[in-house]
Amino acid sequence: MVTQNVVYRPGSLEEAYRLRTDTGALPLAGGTDLMVRYRKTAGLVPDPGRPVLFIGHLKDLRRVEERAEEVRIGSCTTYTELLSQKAVPEILKRCITLLASPPIRNRGTVGGNICNSSPAGDTLPVLHALECSLVLGNIRGERTVPIDRFITGPGENALSEDEILKEIVIPKAAFSGWCYRKIGTRRANALAKISFAGLYLIESGEVHDIRIAIGAVAPTVVRSREIEKTIIRIPRTSLQRSTVEMAARYRPLIRPITDQRSTTGYRAGVTLVLIEQFLTAVLQKKG
Amino acid sequence: MKIKFTVNGRPETVDTDPMRRLLDVLRDDFGFLGVKEGCGEGECGACSVLVNGEIVFSCITPVGTVEGSEILTIEGYRNTERYRAIEAAMEEAGGVQCGFCTPGFVLAAEALLRKNPHPSEDEIREGISGNLCRCTGYSGIVEGIKKAAESEGVW
Numbered sequence: 019m020v021t022q023n024v025v026y027r028p029g030s031l032e033e034a035y036r037l038r039t040d041t042g043a044l045p046l047a048g049g050t051d052l053m054v055r056y057r058k059t060a061g062l063v064p065d066p067g068r069p070v071l072f073i074g075h076l077k078d079l080r081r082v083e084e085r086a087e088e089v090r091i092g093s094c095t096t097y098t099e100l101l102s103q104k105a106v107p108e109i110l111k112r113c114i115t116l117l118a119s120p121p122i123r124n125r126g127t128v129g130g131n132i133c134n135s136s137p138a139g140d141t142l143p144v145l146h147a148l149e150c151s152l153v154l155g156n157i158r159g160e161r162t163v164p165i166d167r168f169i170t171g172p173g174e175n176a177l178s179e180d181e182i183l184k185e186i187v188i189p190k191a192a193f194s195g196w197c198y199r200k201i202g203t204r205r206a207n208a209l210a211k212i213s214f215a216g217l218y219l220i221e222s223g224e225v226h227d228i229r230i231a232i233g234a235v236a237p238t239v240v241r242s243r244e245i246e247k248t249i250i251r252i253p254r255t256s257l258q259r260s261t262v263e264m265a266a267r268y269r270p271l272i273r274p275i276t277d278q279r280s281t282t283g284y285r286a287g288v289t290l291v292l293i294e295q296f297l298t299a300v301l302q303k304k305g
Numbered sequence: 306m307k308i309k310f311t312v313n314g315r316p317e318t319v320d321t322d323p324m325r326r327l328l329d330v331l332r333d334d335f336g337f338l339g340v341k342e343g344c345g346e347g348e349c350g351a352c353s354v355l356v357n358g359e360i361v362f363s364c365i366t367p368v369g370t371v372e373g374s375e376i377l378t379i380e381g382y383r384n385t386e387r388y389r390a391i392e393a394a395m396e397e398a399g400g401v402q403c404g405f406c407t408p409g410f411v412l413a414a415e416a417l418l419r420k421n422p423h424p425s426e427d428e429i430r431e432g433i434s435g436n437l438c439r440c441t442g443y444s445g446i447v448e449g450i451k452k453a454a455e456s457e458g459v460w
Binding site for chain 1: 322359372431
């Protein structure tokens with residue numbers, strides 16, 4: 019006996035919230051992760067084992083809005099759509115051009131990447147470094163949660179059974195430069211062994227802001243404001259000699275696993291090199 | 306759920322499980338067998354179709370999400386002048402061997418050239434980076450797309 023999936027295709031965000039509350043249906047935007055996760059033998063219908071809520075078509079979730087202090091990205095905006103938006107930070111665009119392949123980028127969404135909460139989610143270190151917050155909505159209202167408190171473990175996050183991720187809020191901040199690196203087996207369609215996002219602001223020869231976020235080397239994205247603080251406002255001349263030492267401070271935080279993509283040793287070793295290279299590049303910048 | 310869309314220019318309505326893969330609907334319900342299943346998980350591009358002019362993997366697209374969209378498979382595309390330009394260029398460049406991946410590559414080429422009629426080699430390789438070919442080694446395909454782009458007045 020073949021049972022049909024129960025699927026809802028709401029006409030509005032309001033209706034989506036109501037359906038989510040009433041049925042606990044699983045939100046599906048582009049489906050690029052969920053269709054693989056729930057796939058069956060060729061020809062059979064993917065079956066998540068629970069109702070499904072299509073949200074990818076909702077206009078309210080598919081928009082980019084630039085405000086004075088922030089950029090707000092609708093959760094179902096596709097990667098391809100983000101690439102054409104001026105307001106989207108360059109580091110995120112760079113990350114997207116290295117993410118999967120054009121057909122995936124035409125369907126996949128940044129909201130999906132966040133809610134999938136994979137340790138290897140490509141956009142996650144970038145969104146952590148940009149200090150994004152997430153607007154979670156339900157039938158009663160909205161709440162805003164910083165991304166580092168939203169994702170709690172591999173595949174785990176703070177989204178309640180009646181909520182939908184509505185928007186990603188990127189606060190505007192001044193940076194002198196950025197760095198995004200992805201270590202993968204091939205350029206297209208690779209899942210990251212390590213992904214690295216770095217942002218920095220240099221003024222009058224001093225590092226005024228530096229943010230380092232690393233993906234796929236721990237259950238959630240690694241970022242340490244404590245270590246970053248030890249770099250900020252220290253005259254660069256006294257930092258120059260010790261980039262290897264500074265990178266080594268991250269060692270206890272780097273806790274990668276060995277899986278089909280890479281090994282603990284490789285991931286840990288290369289991560290420290292990426293941090294060290296970033297710090298060296300920052301300290302050599304004029305400013 | 307009733308789902309309406311156009312396939313190769315014809316308005317259609319299917320009454321089916323919205324989580325069915327677009328791939329299966331195109332092959333089993335409509336008989337468009339040029340849409341191939343390779344990996345079934347969005348890695349190989351053999352199932353590529355155009356949805357509203359953008360290249361998409363039909364094996365990971367639930368049919369219910371293409372409501373109201375225009376879908377183009379190789380069967381619809383082959384009646385166009387652009388297809389004939391790509392066909393001729395691929396033949397000349399030796400861009401086809403076993404042919405299983407070819408419909409996907411041709412549609413990837415169309416998706417690229419309609420946005421960017423004069424792509425660099427890097428842009429061509431980027432444009433077909435979602436498609437795998439296990440025969441040609443890609444050089445013939447890249448060459449074919451370059452030649453197709455040179456066809457006067459087609460793009």
